[in-house]
Amino acid sequence: MTDRPKETTEFWRHPRFRDLGLLKARFRQHRYDRHTHPTYVIALITGGCERVSVGRVNLVAPAGTVLVVNPEEWHDGEAGADDGWAYRTFYPSLQLMTEVAGELGQHGPPLFAREVIADAGLARALALAHQGSTAAAAASAETSMLTALRQLILRHGQGDGRPEPVESSGSRRRLALYQEVIERNLAADLDLQRLALAAGVTRFQVIRDFKKVAGLTPAAFIRDRRLRHANHLIEQGASLAQAAAEAGFADQSHLSRTFRAMHGMTPGMFRKAG
Missing domain, CATH: 1.10.10.60 (Homeodomain-like)
Structure with a gap:
């Protein structure tokens, strides 16, 4: 009989963005009651499967996908597989996401229509940003975090269609x-x-x-x-x-x-x- 993975939880703040919390956890039996956050919830599922309800929609988020919950949306969460699920989660504030979207040429906070996103490139960027948030080099952690948020907003946010401002000369x-x-x-x-x-x-x-x-x-x-x-x-x-x-x-x-x-x-x- 093989030992099932234990439940573990770690939480910390990003070294550069203090209004961005980060969670690394593995759950087998834990079940979240329905609740809301004033922040976004961006969860990279790294193992197993999570079953969630966001609003009135029931979803399954398997390993390799990204679960996104907008601020103030009601949601819960529980194991979607026998061994539960593992994930790396980001909790960026509304202000931080609005500032990042503004630098990308968008007005107002970004919103996400799809709760479960299958995007291997985004998953890699989020994994790098989450892992890098514990490194000693805050400048590197900042760059990887902004790069991941940029990919999320531009690829999957409901933007206003404005192009990202890019300076083509003067580098x-x-x-x-x-x-x-x-x-x-x-x-x-x-x-x-x-x-x-x-x-x-x-x-x-x-x-x-x-x-x-x-x-x-x-x-x-x-x-x-x-x-x-x-x-x-x-x-x-x-x-x-x-x-x-x-x-x-x-x-x-x-x-x-x-x-x-x-x-x-x-x-x-x-x-x-x-």
Whole structure:
């Protein structure tokens, strides 16, 4: 007789978007009573199957699908298979989703007509965003989260048909502005909004500009510049803890992991070499 998976629940807040809660759970016997949320509910089913009622509609959400519930919609949830279901869920606020939709050229909060969505690309993006929300690099978590929400809204939201605003030229000029802001604020909590404001564009345009010109995400570019600054400080005799703090790393361990991943050695080895 095989052991059935245990019920587990974890909940936390996104490191960049504090009005976005995240849940990782596995349930076999738990049953949600009918309830509402002031937020959206975006649930990536990662295992088993969930049976839900949204409004007056009864649905089944199998593994690999995305369940979306609009704010204030009545819904419940229970196991749709013998072993229950596992999921990674996002609870973005109405304000956050409205802001993201606005940057995509839409007016007002996005609404979703289909409760259960079968979209492998969206599922991959949501999985990456959910997993990345626990990483030390908040800039990377921000980029993956915005990318996933963009896919959800543009592919499956009931938009007003307006095209997403895209700046087709000036990427190199804007990248120079981004680089200036980054290098002046390495120790600060750099986010995409600061870069977007510097160039007068949306956060999504910032992501496109980095990909077009540098072939990187903004987070990868920031990480590279922070590491280069840490290298310089270590060469000048700074302690590893001091270099980590002044270069914008979360702590010395964060610096060491990044250093080893990018240089194949520890910062301690680099420092000993003189």
